[in-house]
Amino acid sequence: MTAPLTPPPHDPSSHHAWHTAPGPGVAAAAAHDAVHEKDGPGMKTEVREAALITVGVALGGLLLGVLWWWLAPSVPLVSDGTAVYLQDSEGEQAIGVDGTFTLLALGLGALSGLVVFLLRRRGGVPLVLALTAGGLLGSVLAWRLGVWLGPTQNVVAHAKQVGEGVTFPAPVELNAKGALLSWSVAALVVHLGLTSLFAPRDPDPYEPYRGQDPFGAPPA
DSSP states (O other): OOOOOOOOOOOHHHHSHHHHSOOHHHHHHHHHHHHHHHHHHHHHHHHHHHHHHHHHHHHTHHHHHHHHHHHSOOOEEEEOSSOEEESSTTOOHHHHHHHHHHHHHHHHHHHHHHHHHHHOTTOOHHHHHHHHHHHHHHHHHHHHHHHHHSSOSOHHHHHHHHOTTOOEEOOOOOOOGGGGGHHHHHHHHHHHHHHHHHSOOOOOTTGGGTTSOTTSOOOO
C-alpha cells in the first residue's frame, strides 16, 4: 500500500518573486517619485525665503532714497517776480539728477544680487521673482522718499518766499522713469551670472540607471 501523495508546501515567494524584485526601471521611478516628494516642502521654503528677500530688498530703497537726495545735483531756479526760470538754461543738473539715481540703483542692485546669492546659492525662480519685485518696489520707495526729503514741490510759493532774483533749488524730480528698473536689472544680472558659474548642481536621480533596460534586462 503506497502512501498518498501530498503536494509540497505552498511557497508564496516562489510564485510571486516578480513582485519582490523590481527591475532598475521600477527603482528609477521610485527615485523619481522621491525627488518630487521633496519638491513640495522645498518649494514652500523657497516661497517663504523669496517673500523675506522681497521685503528686505524693498526696504533697501530707503537707503537709495537718502543717498539720491544727498548726492543728486541741485537744479537752481530764479524768479523775476512774474515767472520762475532755470538760472542756467543750458545746465545739465536735471540730467545729473536722473543719472545719480540710475547709478546708485545699479550699484545697490548689484550688491543685493550678490548678497542674495551668498545667502542662498541654489537660486531658483522664486528668488529671481523676489529680486525683480523687491528692486522695483525699492526704487519706487526711493523715488518718493527723495522727492519728500527734497525742496518743496510748490515752486511758486517757494519763489515768493525767497524773493525776486534770489536763486533757490528746484524740487527733486525723476524725469527718466525707466531708471526705476535699474535696481532689478542689475540684481538679476549679477545673481543669474553668479548662479550659472558657482551654484551647486543637483544630482541626477537617473544616473545609476543609465544604460540599463527599463524592464530589468542587463545591458548588452
